[in-house]
Amino acid sequence: MIHPYRSHIRNGALAALILVAASLAPAAMAGAQAATAPQMQASFAETRAQGRAALLSRMISEIGARPDEAAAILGAAIAASPADEDILRATATAAFPQTDFAAAPASPAAAPEPAAESAADEEPPFTGEVAAGANVTSGNTDSTAASLSAALQWNFTDWEIESNGSLEYASDGDTKTAQRYYLDSTVRRDLTERLYAFGFASYTDDQFSGYKYEAAGNAGFGYRIFTGKRFKLDVEAGPGYRYSELSSGGVETEPTARVASGLTWNLSDNAKLTNDLAVNIGTDKTISTDTLALTTKLIGALAARASLEVRHNSAPPVGSEELDTISKLSLVYSLN
Secondary structure, eight states: OOOTTHHHHHHHHHHHHHHHHHHTSOGGGGGSOOOOHHHHHHHHHHHHTTOHHHHHHHHHHHHHHOGGGHHHHHHHHHHHOGGGHHHHHHHHHHHOTTSOOTTSOOOTTTSOOOTHHHHHTSOOSEEEEEEEEEEEEESSOOEEEEEEEEEEEEEOSSEEEEEEEEEEEEEETTEEEEEEEEEEEEEEEESSSSEEEEEEEEEEEETTTTEEEEEEEEEEEEEEEEEOSSEEEEEEEEEEEEEEEETTSOEEEEEEEEEEEEEEEEOSSSEEEEEEEEEEEESSOEEEEEEEEEEEEEETTEEEEEEEEEEEESSOOTTOOSEEEEEEEEEEEEOO
16 A cells, blocks of 8 residues: 655655755856746756656756846746646755745746637628629529628627628520619627627618519517637517519518528638528518528638529419529628
8 A cells, every 4th residue: 555645755855856856056156157948948857857856956056156146047947847846846945945935937837828819710700792793593483693792790799789781693695584682781789798689680682583672670589509710600589561663663561570591601711611591581481591601711802702592482473483593602801
């Protein structure tokens, strides 16, 4: 059986050996040129490879030769071997009881993390981008088209404002085959770290959808399920109202309920995958949109994006199809 007091006997004998080594340290070391802290740390690390006793003996010898640098020497020894901090401090204090070692820094493992690291996780006050590209459309229109879009976001202490706009236009010869304008804006107010309230409004003018225009608004609550730097997922839901003017001259109005989610997956420092889903459920029809996009940085503020958007109307006007799919290849310019 190993008795618990044997470790104390061993440490006491070790300290005694170190004190003897310190008393035998060459006087010539007193005139040695002081090394820089990184140099001392590297030298102590090499000594530690020979064992703890070698490190302790070396530290005592160095302090004996340069007592004015006692705290710095102890700090360098601790930095070279953080696991030995307690015995290094105890040995230095026992060998030089008149020396103040309070200024010696703690081991890097024991030092608290800088507060600036949490600030780095905060959203910047403004983010924005402009994208331009070509797309291939099938459904209500079959054509090759050009597109332009912008996304802007402002972040305040507890508020967030997000606005999006897009323009899609296509023609086949002299015949216009697609023209769509879209605008939306969302205001979010944080209630807790994850829970927030929101208000949403959108306007759509699509000449080939069977409507002159559609306007919708919703308000409700959202929740941030995942908030990591690599993976984020938000969901939100709330009641609202939709006003639609038909191309044929009629008007449709109905209460709605909106359910939406936003996912961002940072695959690497240069690539991210996003998916935005919104389902607006009305008493007469349900309109859904889902946009999946992969964005890859090219150079500087320029990136490339491949996206697929699916739009579905459960009860479109006569002569219009329920499903539209839009695939795009775009160049994206960051405004940050």
